[in-house]
Amino acid sequence: MGEFTFPYFYNYPPYFTLQPVKDTREKQIQLWKELILRFCKHHKCFVIDLEGEFALFENTSIQRKLSFEAREQFLGALIADGRAEWLDKNHRKCLILWRRIQDWADLLLDFVRENGIELMTLEEIISGDETHGTELAGIDRGVLIRAVKILEQRGRAAMFKGSSTDDDGVKFSPN
Amino acid sequence: MRRRPGISGLQGAAQARDQYRSLGDNVAKVRQDQMKEQLETFRHQLEEFASKHKNDITKNPAFRAQFHTMCAKCGVDPLASNKGFWAELLGIGDFYYELGVQIVDICLATRPRNGGLIDLEELRSLLAKRRRAVSITEDDCLRAIGKLKKLGGGYEVFSVGRRKLVRSVPMELNRDHNLILEIAQPRGYVTVEEVQSELGWTHGRAIDALENLLKEGLAMVDDGAPNGKRHYWFPCVGPSSSVESEAEL
Known part of the structure; x- marks a missing residue:
């Protein structure tokens, strides 16, 4: 994982204030949406807590940080694009889909095909030796389950319950 | 000429006037022909010069600027038309045409960020980076923008303090x-x-x-x-x- 490169606007103070003029604000939101997705992808971050600290939302080198309202707007715009979802009713925790569920499903299928895998527990996919160093490593459990469900619908996988949640697994029929 | 009285005198005077006039016409015509010939030679030489130094003109910004000054002093505008012999010889019209297209490109690309107003120096350095090998001067930018101006669309350069800004939206x-x-x-x-x-x-x-x-x-x-x-x-x-x-x- 290389160093994350911030875009020019991240060091330009007004981008940390929600812009009052509509056109300018739309451009600002667009830039932040792209940045949030790219940042989360780079750091494999799936959930942003609006009330917690999130490194991206504060740039200490220029002493600026996003207001609560700005964070809410940017995440709201991602949700409208289908690239994020609120995880709770109070809209405090936000799931960031820097890769769509659909694309996670494809990635998973490609992985088991290439490696000739037929059986894996969810835990193995998330943090096992086989996926270590691949893009699948560190996948959010909730996201993984939804990706598997898509494969189930396509008849490419079947989920089974283990004796504990750690043993929940997937049987793949990739071909 | 001493004035002589009588009809014959008057006739003689008229005749002399005619002769003078035709002589004058002749002289003027000879001069005009000479001028035409000189212009032709000049044009020919300028063409020759331009085609000989085509590479220098498109590659070397200092040379290009000097060439423009020279043309301006002679009252020739190599940018005036893209159809003339300049375009065929040099593609010098093309040079500024391309530059113009790239300027429009950069103005559009940076517009979301700067609202359609860009520092000429920033524009120049972005252009230079994009073209890599060929260096671009402020003078080139101004010429290219001058051409764009004729197309409408609000391209204009104006001064703010010591800097020049390029405006790409009206x-x-x-x-x-x-x-x-x-x-x-x-x-x-x-x-x-x-x-x-x-x-x-x-x-x-x-x-x-x-x-x-x-x-x-x-x-x-x-x-x-x-x-x-x-x-x-x-x-x-x-x-x-x-x-x-x-x-x-």
């Missing part, structure tokens, strides 16, 4: 706006109070002009300054404008 920029851009230059932003104190304006006038610049998309507000004062930033001027923009292009 907008109303009055003297007040210009003054604000000028005092914003050193740091890239101003506060209402600074506008008032530096320009001796009332609060209303300062707010009015700043709000206008905001609406035009040329300014952005920043409410996060440690001193709590609202900063009005101008992406088209100031230290931050030319530094990090490359990544986006």
Whole structure:
């Protein structure tokens, strides 16, 4: 994982204030949406807590940080694009889909095909030796389950319950 | 000529006048022919020079500028037409045509960020980076923009303080706006109070002009300054404008 490169606007103070003029604000939101997705992808971050600290939302080198309202707007715009979802009713925790569920499903299928895998527990996919160093490593459990469900619908996988949640697994029929 | 009386005298005078006139005409014609010939030779030589130094003209900015000065002194405008022998010989029309296209490109690409106003120096360095091998001078940019101007679309260069800005969208920029851009230059932003104190304006006038610049998309507000004062930033001027923009292009 290389160093994350911030875009020019991240060091330009007004981008940390929600812009009052509509056109300018739309451009600002667009830039932040792209940045949030790219940042989360780079750091494999799936959930942003609006009330917690999130490194991206504060740039200490220029002493600026996003207001609560700005964070809410940017995440709201991602949700409208289908690239994020609120995880709770109070809209405090936000799931960031820097890769769509659909694309996670494809990635998973490609992985088991290439490696000739037929059986894996969810835990193995998330943090096992086989996926270590691949893009699948560190996948959010909730996201993984939804990706598997898509494969189930396509008849490419079947989920089974283990004796504990750690043993929940997937049987793949990739071909 | 001594005047002689009588009809024959008058006739003689008329005859002499005719002779003088035809002689004069002859002389004028000879001169004109000579001039034509000289012009032809000159044109020929200029063409020869241009085609011989075609590479230098397109590659070397200093040479190009000198060539333009020379042409201007002779009253020749190699950019006037893209159809003439210049275009065929040199593609010099093409040179500025291409430059113009790239300028439009950069103006469009940076517009979301700067609202359609870009520092000429920033534009020049972006152009130079894009073209890599061939260096571009301010003079080249001005010529290319001059051509764009004829196409409409609001391309124009104007001065703010010591800098030149290129405007790529039609907008109303009055003297007040210009003054604000000028005092914003050193740091890239101003506060209402600074506008008032530096320009001796009332609060209303300062707010009015700043709000206008905001609406035009040329300014952005920043409410996060440690001193709590609202900063009005101008992406088209100031230290931050030319530094990090490359990544986006």
